[in-house]
Amino acid sequence: MDTFYDKKSRILNELIAEQMHTSSSLQMYSMDMEAVVKSRLSIAKESEVVSKLIRKNEHTGKTEEAIIAFQGIILACILPLFEIKNQCLDDSKWLSHIQQSVTITRLGLDTFKQIIANSRHTYSMFSCYIPNTKLVAISEFIVKDKSLLDNTNKNATITASNCFFTPIKQTAGLTTVDIGTELNHCRSLVKVDNANYKPTSPIIFQIGDIVKLQASLISISSKGNYTVKIILRSLVLLNRELTMEATLARMLVASSQPVSMMPLPQCLKCHNPYVGHGNLCKGHKNAVKEAADKVAG
Numbered sequence: 001m002d003t004f005y006d007k008k009s010r011i012l013n014e015l016i017a018e019q020m021h022t023s024s025s026l027q028m029y030s031m032d033m034e035a036v037v038k039s040r041l042s043i044a045k046e047s048e049v050v051s052k053l054i055r056k057n058e059h060t061g062k063t064e065e066a067i068i069a070f071q072g073i074i075l076a077c078i079l080p081l082f083e084i085k086n087q088c089l090d091d092s093k094w095l096s097h098i099q100q101s102v103t104i105t106r107l108g109l110d111t112f113k114q115i116i117a118n119s120r121h122t123y124s125m126f127s128c129y130i131p132n133t134k135l136v137a138i139s140e141f142i143v144k145d146k147s148l149l150d151n152t153n154k155n156a157t158i159t160a161s162n163c164f165f166t167p168i169k170q171t172a173g174l175t176t177v178d179i180g181t182e183l184n185h186c187r188s189l190v191k192v193d194n195a196n197y198k199p200t201s202p203i204i205f206q207i208g209d210i211v212k213l214q215a216s217l218i219s220i221s222s223k224g225n226y227t228v229k230i231i232l233r234s235l236v237l238l239n240r241e242l243t244m245e246a247t248l249a250r251m252l253v254a255s256s257q258p259v260s261m262m263p264l265p266q267c268l269k270c271h272n273p274y275v276g277h278g279n280l281c282k283g284h285k286n287a288v289k290e291a292a293d294k295v296a297g
Helices: 003-022 033-038 091-097 110-129 244-254 282-296
Strands: 041-045 050-056 063-065 068-084 098-105 142-147 154-161 189-191 197-199 210-222 225-237
Touching: 003 068, 003 110, 003 210, 033 110, 041 110, 050 110, 068 110, 068 154, 098 210, 098 225, 110 154, 110 210, 110 225
Parallel strands: 154 225
Antiparallel strands: 041 050, 050 063, 050 210, 068 098, 068 210, 098 154, 142 154, 189 197, 210 225
């Protein structure tokens, strides 16, 4: 890991510590066994195929959906427009196969390892409510040692998705979610017709950005077994100065040589993502690296 990601990781550590003391929301970083009891977390069975993580509100005494915060660095994101699972689908089925998702990582540092451990503990709570050991792990929930660049650089990740849309027979017992603030929480989409939306403004979330996602957990039936999904409720940018877009802009200004605008990285690398683009000559690469190191320093 170079100084670019060293700085990101250091800032993220500070942000996690800050939110631990200032935020009123549940934090997965501190959600150990003792905190689960203190936060009054439990599982509510909503139907034969759906269970949800809930908490008891200490002020009202009522139960509500438990929303837990995760902090990390974006490794991958599918935000508006949405990924279409099957390109052959006709327009009438388009909304049944769209998904928003964000995958975050911590590049192997200890605070994120604690988030992973606490996530596994929260995940295991569902096993008490699911018969015959039918709770199965899925890659979307927690991925061990996901490769960032090649087979030698691997880190654990967590992925959260929005309330996914599937055929009705697969969503029995789930609350119907309209195309509204939950799907379009950034309010960056405008409706084109009955089956299509288009963005109205640029998406601010980019690979490499430091974010906090807030999510709920539900268990659903799938082919005779049960899986747990992390449901994305909101996504917040934690540091505007260290976004990929802002860093690239400062880097180009700092460079003594004119460097053409480069595309934002499509994957999170374990070294500076702004160095080594094939369309740059060696002199320009060196100028970019020096400027980037100065920005990260």
